[in-house]
Amino acid sequence: MNFRQLALKNIQGNWHRYVAFFLSSAFSVMVFYMFGSFIYHPDVVNGHIIAASLVKQGLAACQVLIVVFSFFFVLYASFAFLKTRKKEFGLLTLFGMTRSQICRLMFYEQMMIGLLSIGVGIGAGMLFSKLFFLAIGRLLQTDSPIRFAVPPQALLQTVVGFLALFLAMTLFAMLSVGRSQIIALLRAAKQPKKPPVASPWLTALAVFCLGSGYYLAFTTSKLIMVLMLPIIFLTVLGTYFLFTQASVAIIRRLQSMTGLYYNRTNLIAISQLAFKIKDNARTLFVVSVLSAVILTASGTIYVYYKNADNQLVEQFPNTISFTEQGLGASKGIDPDKIKAALAAEGASLKKEVKITGVQVPLKLHGSRVSDTTALLISEADYNRAAEGIEYAAPLQIRPGHAVFSYPYRMGDVVLMEKGSQRTVQLNGQTWPLEMDGQVTGGVINLLDEAIGLLVVNDGEYASMMGKVPDDRKIVYYGFELDRWQDHLDTVAKVKKSVPEEQRKQLFTRTSVYASSKQSSSLTLLIGLFVSFLFFVASASMLYFKLFTELQEDDHQYRALMRIGMSVPEIRRIINVQIGLLFLLPVVVGAAHAAFAYKTLANLLSINVWSYGTLVISIFAVLQFGYFLLTRRAYMGQMKSL
Template sequence: MTFRRLALKNVQGNWHQYIAYFLSSTFSVMIFFVFAAFIYHPGVVNGHIDAASKIRSGLVDCEYLIIIFSFFFVLYSNSAFLKSRKKEFGLLSLFGMTHRQIRRLVFYENTVIALAAIIAGIAFGTLFSKLFFMALSELLDVTNPIPFAIVTKAIIITAAGFFVLFQVITLFTLSRVGRSQIIDLLKAARKPKKVPVFSPWLIALSIVCLLAGYGLALITTRLTFILLTLPILFLVVVGTYFLFTQSSIALFRKLQKTHALYYKRTNMLTVSQMVFKLKDNARVLFMVSILSAVILTASGTFYIYYQSGQQQLLDYFPQTFSIEEEGLNKHDLIQPNKVKEILNNDGVSVNYQLEMVNIPITYHNGQLNEDSEAVLIAQRDYNSQAARMKGIEPINVNEGHAMYIYPFSGDFNESIQEGDVISASAGDLPLSLKLEGQRNKTIVNLIGMELFVLNDAQFDQVAAKLPDHDKSVYYGYELNDWESLNATVKKIHDQIPQKLRGGFHERVSQYLDGKQLSALTLFIGIFISFLFFIASGSMIYFKLFTELQEDQAQYKSLRRIGMTIKELRKITSLQIGIIFFVPFAVGVIHASFAYVILGNVMAVSVWQYGMVVIGIVFLMQLIYFLLTRRAYMNKITSIQ
C-alpha cells in the first residue's frame, strides 16, 4: 500500500474526527469565494452596477478577516486532531515507521482534506453566489440586478490562497509530529492525572476583575466610551480566564464535599469526571466563552444598528422635510402654494403641517468657552408639537425663565443646570435667561441647533421688540408613507435656489442611504458571526474527540460493573451540555453588559433586539449540541 493510499484510508476511517474540521474549512472557503466573486465580478470592477462600490471595500476587509480566522482555526484543529492520534503514531513507530514517514503521512492526509475542502467550498460558493447576488441587489436597491457569473479570477485566488494557507499550517503542525518516544505515545492516554488544585487568590482576582469590568460597563457613556473600552476588555478577559481555570474547579470540588448532592444516583461519577474535564478543557472553554461573547455582541450590534436606525432618524428629523425662511412674510426659498401644488400633483397625503415663528440668538457657551447659535421658540409651539411626538412631555416655563432643549437624545451634553443664567443677544437686543433645566430631544429638523423655550408672554415681548428680518419661520411637513416619497421630496428640493438650500432639511434620502448601509452591515455581520460560531462549536467538538479513546475505556469499565446505557447517556449528555452551555452562558453575561454600553452610547433601548439575537444563537448552539452529542454517543457506544 502506498503512502497516498494509506493517507486516504486514514481520512476515511477517521471521518468523525475530520468532519467538523472539513465542514468548517469548507464553509470558510465558500464564504471567501462568494465575497471574492462579488469583488471581482465584471460588473462591479467596471462600475456598471450602481452602489456596488459602497460595499466592495468592506468585503475586501472581510476577506482579510476570513484568512486570519482560517489560519488560526485550522492550526488549532490540526493540533487537536494530532493530539488525539498519539497512540496511533506510537503503533506506527512500533511497526517500524520513521518520524519522517509519519510526517509524510500526515502531510498527505492534510493535503487530501485541503483539496476536498477547496473543491467543495468553491462548488457550494458557486451555487450560493447567485442567491448572494440577488440579496445584494435587493439590499442595494439597484435598477440593474447583479447578473450571475462564474468569475475565473475569484476561483483562482480562492483555490491558490487557501491551498497555500493549508500547506503553511501543515508545515507548522508537522514540527510537532514524531518528537515523543514510542512508550510515551502508547501510554499517553493511560498516564494518571493529578487531582486539580486551585488558588483562592486567583479566584478572588477573577471575581474582582469581572465585577470591576461589569461596573465600568454600567457607567460607560458616550463621553467615556473610548477611555473605558480597553480597561473593560482587559478586566473581563482576565476574569474569564481565571473563572474557568480556577473558579470552575473550586465549584466542582465544593460539590464533591456536598454529600447530599454528590452521592445521589450518578452525580458522583458526573462531578468527579467534570473536575478533570474542566481542568483539561479550561483554556478551550475560556476561548469559547470569549468567542460567544464576541458573536453575541457583534451580532447584537449589527442587528440593533439595523433596527434602531429609523428611530434615530425620526429623533433627528421629526418632520419628513422642513423649510426655514429668514424674516417674516418672506418666501425666498419656495412659495407654500408651490409646495402644496407638488404634493397634490403627486397624490401625497400630509399627516400634519407645522408653522412656527422663532428667534435666532447668539449666547455664550460656558462649556466651550465660545459663542454659540441657538433659537428661541414659544412654549405654545413646543407643547403643540410635543403632543404629536412620542416620549416628549409638555413643559411649563415660568416668566423670565427658559428651558434648554439639546437637539440629540442621550448624554452628549449635560452642562446645563437648573438655575444657570446665560447671556444672549437677539439681533441688537441683549437677553438674560435663567434656565429651568435641560431636555435632550429636538422637535424640529434644525440639525444640531439648540433651542430655548420661553414663556409665551415673554416670547411675544421679545418678538415685539425685534424687526421682522431678525426673526425666522419654520415650516415642517410630515407626510404619510414618507419612506417611498423620495422623488416628491426631491422635486421640492430642486425648486429651491442653489444658494439657499441650506435652509431645507429632509430625512427621506438619508433614510434610504442609512437603510442600505445598515442592511449591508447586517448582511456581512451575519456571515462573519456565523463563521465565528462555527469556530466556537468546532473547538468543543475537537476537544471532545481528542478525549474519545479515554472515554471509550471508561465506558467499557462502567458497563462491566453494571451501569446501564441509559445512565451512561445521561452522564455523557450532562457533561457535554456543561461544556457546551457554560461558556455560552458566560458569553451571554458578557454580552449583556456590552448591550448596556451599546444602549448608553446609541441612546436607544437595546434589550428587545439583544434578546432576539441571544435567542437565535442559543437555538443554533442547541442544534450544534444535539448533533455533537449524537455523533459522540454513537462513537463511544460502538466499542463493546
Template structure:
C-alpha cells in the same frame, strides 16, 4: 495498497474527527469565494454598480478576516487531530514506520482533505452565488440585478490561496509528528492526572475584574466611552480567564463536598470527571466564551443599528421634510405652497404641518469651550403643540414669566449646556432691549428640525413674554421653521426627492430630507448586516468546532472509562445521561458566559445611542442559543455513538 491509498483510508477511518474541521473549512472557502466573486466582478471593477466600490472595500476587509481566522482555526484543528492520534502514531512506530514516513502520511491526509474542502467550498459558493448577488441587488436597491458570473480570478485566488494556506499549516504542524517516544505515545491517554488546584485569590480577582468591568459597561456614557472602552474589555477578558481556570474548579470542589448532590444517581461520575475536564479544557472554554461574546456583540450591534436607525432619525429630524428661512414669507429655500402642490399631485397625505416663528438669541454656555451658545426662542404653546404630534410625544412644558426651558436635540448629552437656576443675560438678534432669563431645566428632544449653522437648541418662553419679544424683532430678522410630516413617509422617497430638487444649491444646508437619509442609512446598515452575518456564522461554527475537537481528543480515554464502568454495572442509560450532562456543561457554560458579557455590552451600546438595545439583542441571543443547541445535539449524537460502539466490540 500504496502509501497514498493508506493515507486516504486513514482519513475515512477518522472521519468522525475530520467532519467538523472539514465542514468549517468548506464554509470558510465558500464565503471567501463568494466575496471574491463579487470583488472581481467586471461590473463592480468598472463602476457599473451603485455603491459597488464601497461594498467591494468592505468585502476585501472581510476576506482578510477570513484568511486570518482560517489560519488560526486550521492550525488549532490540525494540532487537535495530532493529539487525538498519539496512540495510533505509537502503534505505527512500533510496527516500523519511520518518522519521515509518518510525516509523509499526515501530509497526504492533509492534502486529500484540503483538496476536498476547497472543491466542496467552491462548488457550494458557485451554487449560492446567484442567490447572494440577488440579495445584494435587493439591498442596494438596483434597478437591474447583478448578473451571475464566476470570475476566473476569484476561482484561482480561492483555490490557490487556500491550498497554500492548508499546505503551510500542514508543514508547520508536521514537526509535532514523531517527536515523542513510542512508549509516551502509547501511554498518552493513560498518564495519571494530577489533582486540579485553584487559588482563592485568583477567584476573587476574577470576581473583582468581572464586577468592575460590568459596572463600567453598565454606566458607560458618550462622555466616558473613550476612557472606559479598553479597560472594560481588558477586565472582562482577565476575569473570564480566571473564571474558567480557577473558579470552575472551586465550584466543582464545592459540589463534591455537598453529599446530597454528589452521591445522587450518576452525579459522582459526572462531577468527578468534570473537575479534570474543566481544568484541561479551561483555555478552550475561555476562548469559546470570548468568541461567543464577540459574535453576539457584533451581530447585536449590527442588528441594533439596522433596526434602531429609523427611531434615531425620527428623533433627530422630527418632520420628514423640513426647512428654515430667515425672514417672514421670503421663501428663498422653497415656497411651502409648492411643497403642498407636489404632495397633492403625488396623493401623499400629511399627518401634520409645522410653521413656527422664532428669534435667534445668544446666552452664556456651560461645559463648552465657547463662552456663548445660540438658541432659537419659541413659545410654550408652539413647543407643546408640535411636541405632542411626534411619534414619541414630548412632555408638556409649563413655563413661568421670566423663566425658560432649554431644549437640546442630543439625547446622549446629560450635562447642562447652559447655566441652570440663575438669571442669565440673553441677547436677542434684532432686539436692542436687554433680556434676563432664568433657565429652570434642560430637556433632551426637540419638536422641530433645528436650524443648522445658526441656533441648534431651543429656548422655550411663556406665551406672553414670547409675544412681547417677537413683536419687537423685525420681520426680516425672524427665523421661520417649516415642517411636513408625511403619512407612510418611508415609502415616499420619490416625492421627497422631487421636493428637494426645487431647493437652490446654495440653500441645501437649510433643507432636511429625512426620507432620503433613512433610505440611504437603511441600505448601508442592511449591507453591513448582510456581510457581517457571514463572518459571525463563520466564527460561530469555529467556536462550536473547537469544543467538538476537544471532545474527540479525549474520546479514547472516555471510551475506556465508560467501558470499565459498564462492566461493573453502569447501564447504557446512565452512561448516556452522564455523557449528555458533561457535553451540555462544556457546550453551554461558555455560551452562557458569552451571553452575560453581551448583555452588558448591549447595555453600554444602548447608553451610547440613548435607546434600548436589549430588546433587539435578545433576538440575536435567541437565534444563537438555537444554533448552539443544534450543534450540541449533533456533537452529542456523534460522541455517544463512538462511546456505545466500543461496548459491542
C-alpha cells in the same frame, strides 16, 4: 500502498474527527469567495453599480477578518488533531517510519483536507453567489439584478490565500511532531491526571474581575470609550479564571453536598466533570469569549437595523421641511403648493409646523466659546412642534431661563449643565439666561449651522425678536405625513414639482431614509454571514475537544459497564457532560452580552432587551442543534454503547 494512499485511508478512517473542521473550513472559504466575487465583479470594478463602493470596503474588511480568524481556528484544529494521533505516530516510529516520513504523511493528510475544503467552499460559493448578488442588488436598489460572474481575481485570491493558510498550519504541526520523542508520543494519552485543585485567591479574582466588569458595563455611558478596554480586560480575565479556577471550586462544593453527590449516577458524573472542565477550561474560555463577541456584535447590528427608522425620525421629525431667510422677503418655496401637491397624491398631513426664530451663538459644556450656534425659538412654538412626539414632553420655562434641545439621544452625556449661565446678544442688547438643562430628541429638522434649539419663555422671546431685524429672522416650515414610509414616491414627486433653483432648499426625510435603510440592511446581511462563521467555528472547537478524548472516554465507560453500570445510565452521564460543555459557553457568553446590551441601552437611551433576547434565543437554539448533532456522532463512535 504509497503515502498518498495511506493518508487517504487515514482520513477515511478518522472522518468523524475531521468532519467539523472540514465543514467549518469550507464555510470560511465559501464566505470569503462570495465577498471577493462581489468586490471583483466586473460591474463593481467598472463603476456600473454606483452605490457599491461602501459595500466593497466593508466586504474587504470582512475578508481580512475571516483570514485572521481562520488562521487561529485552523491552528487550534491542527494541534487538536495532533494530540489524538501522538500514540499512532509513536507506533509508526517503532515500526521503522522516520520522522521525515511521518511529516510527509501529515503533509498529505492536511493538504488533502485543505484542498477538499477549498474546492467544496469555492463550489458552494459559486452556487450561492447568485443569491448573494440578488440580495445585495435588492438592497442597493439597482435597476437590474447583478449578473452572475466568476471573477478570476476572487478565485485566485481565495485559492492562494487559503492554500497558504493550510500549508502554514501543516508546517507548524510537522515541527511539533518532529521535536517529540518516541516515548513521549506513546505515553501522550496515558499521562496521569492530578486531581484538580482551585486556588481561593484566583477564584476570588475571577469574582472580582467579572463583578467589576459587569458593574462598569451596567452603570457607564458617559465614559464608555474610555472604559471599554478596561471592561473587556476585566471580563476576559474573569472568564479565564472562572473556568480554570472557579469552576473547580464550584464542583468541589457540589461534591461536599452528600445528598446530591451520592444520588444515583451523580457521583460518577460530577467526579468526571471535575476533570472534564479542568481539561477543557481553555477551550471553554475561548468559546465563551467567542460566544460573547458573536452575541454582542449580532445584537448591536440587529438593534442598529431595527432602530434605524426611530433614530431617523428623532433626528428629522418632519417628512418635508424648508426654511426661509427673512420676514416679508420674496417667497422661495410656497408651502401652500407643497400641501396641494401632497393632497393631489393622496398623502394626508399628520402635522404642520411653522416656527420663526433666529440663530444665536451658544457655548456647550466642554466646548470652545461660540463654536456652535442654536436656533432661538419660543416655548409655545416648541410645544406645538412637540405635539404627538412620545419622547418630547411640553416645556414650561420661567422668564430669565432657557432649555437646550438637542436632536440626538446621548444617554447621560451632558451638553448643557443645569444652572449654568449663558448670554444672548441681539442687535447690541444682552439677555442673561440661566439654563434649565437639556432635552434630547428633535422636534424639527435641523439642517443648517444650528446644532440645536435654544428655547426661551414666550415673553422673553417676544422682547428678543423685537430687537432682531426682519432680514435676520428665519422661518421654518415642516410637514409630517401620516404613514410616511408608504409615500416615498409621493415625496419624490413633490420634490420634483419644486423649481430646480429652489429644490436644494427642500429637505425630505425619505431621501435619507433610503440610504439609511440600505446601509443598515447591508450591515445586517454582512454581519449575519460573519457571525454565523464565528458560531460554526466556536461550536466546532467543542466538537474537536470531545473527539480528542473519545478513546479515553470509551475505556472508562467500558470499565464502568464491567462493574454493573447500565447503558442508559452511561448515556445519562454522557448527556450531562456533553450538555454542560455546550451549555456553559452559551450561559457565560449570554451574561457578557446582556451587560454589553445594557451599556448600549445606556448609550442610546433606548430599550434593546427585546432585540437582545431574540438574538440570544436564536444563538441558544443553534447551539442546542449543534449539541444534538455532536452527541449523535459521539454516541455512534463509542464502541461500548
